[in-house]
Amino acid sequence: MLPYCYADGKIIPWEEARIHPMDLAFIRGYGIFDFFRVAHSKPLFLDHYLDRFIHSAKETYLHLSPSKEELRLIISQLIAKNEMVTGGFRMLLSGGLSDNHFSPAAGQLFIFAEELIFPSEEKYQKGIKLLTLEHVRPVAKIKTTNYAYPVWHSAIWKENGAEDVLYHRDGYISESSRSNFFIVKDGELITPDSDILEGITRKHVLQLAGRFSERKVRLEEVFEADEAFITSTTKVLLPVTQLDDKIIGSGKPGPVSLDILGKFRKLEQEHCG
CATH class of the missing domain: 3.30.470.10 (Aminotransferase class 4, branched-chain amino acid transferase, N-terminal domain)
Incomplete structure (x- = not known):
């Protein structure tokens, strides 16, 4: 502080x-x-x-x-x-x-x-693991202080070597506990459009993307995706290479994710210039 x-x-x-x-x-x-x-x-x-x-x-x-x-x-x-x-x-x-x-x-x-603590550079280079969790954040469209459930559940993430969770319900995903979630399939960026907080970083990522869809996303689509990543103010864009015990895509940060991250870094510099 x-x-x-x-x-x-x-x-x-x-x-x-x-x-x-x-x-x-x-x-x-x-x-x-x-x-x-x-x-x-x-x-x-x-x-x-x-x-x-x-x-x-x-x-x-x-x-x-x-x-x-x-x-x-x-x-x-x-x-x-x-x-x-x-x-x-x-x-x-x-x-x-x-x-x-x-x-x-x-x-x-x-x-x-x-003061800020960013994820380690290793996480950007290798990607992170998420755990699936059946949950929808209360009043998801508003940034309330109600984080009791993920704070309680976070001990389980650490036990399983995960960075965070991916919420899902009735077969559809929504968001991570403090981040928005994206997948890439055949060059198209796809992100959920409901039961989410519409993040500011998410907003700019969509503006930087060439092709994107905002729609309902099935959990099965994540396992079949070519790439995945999360976005937030403090993480910016962090590649996701594993969900539960399954590898996503090649198991490495993909070209679309890294291209958008580079464009976002440039946007930040322009904003500060």
């Missing part, structure tokens, strides 16, 4: 940030968050992240006091105050102190500046 955060309506040392123990964020696990990266002291794709955060607040009936421009100013001040060159920002809006300990109330806004 970097030294300064936004809490209680002002910029303060992060260790002074406080939240009431009866806030719905604690007693019901109710709140929203978003996370974006900073490179060369500039937030990457900030408009998209702020729009999603504001939309999440509206859809979860949580009052967000600062406007989009005020949020942008707070973030700029935090970058300067923390002398931040690279890292990430976590925006969190809690469920608030509810009269009946259940209904959404006026929550607290926190914005924390953080």
Whole structure:
């Protein structure tokens, strides 16, 4: 954690940030968050992240006091105050102190500046393993703080040498616990269109792709795919070369995945330029 955060309506040392123990964020696990990266002291794709955060607040009936421009100013001040060159920002809006300990109330806004830990270069070169898991994330289209199930299940991933999971239900896949999921078949990029959070990295990957389809994707299609990968703010594009005990494609990161990753890295540089 970097030294300064936004809490209680002002910029303060992060260790002074406080939240009431009866806030719905604690007693019901109710709140929203978003996370974006900073490179060369500039937030990457900030408009998209702020729009999603504001939309999440509206859809979860949580009052967000600062406007989009005020949020942008707070973030700029935090970058300067923390002398931040690279890292990430976590925006969190809690469920608030509810009269009946259940209904959404006026929550607290926190914005924390953080250091980033990226996956190792070896994972980009060799790919990662995912485990299938029958599950659909609650209120999947909104970035809520409800990650209880995957946090609990994560010990099983580690026991099986996996990086994460791939959710599926009724024979169709949706997403990973913190990432969007893609397959490549015969040169076409394919990604699920339902029961997912529409990620910002996902959005840009689709714009960079030559051919793509957003549709329902059967689990069997993943095992038959030529390539697969996950995308997220902190992973960017991470090739998936194994699902459960089955190898995907050649068992190595494929040309389409690596081409899109290269284009995305270039897009980041242009955005920071």
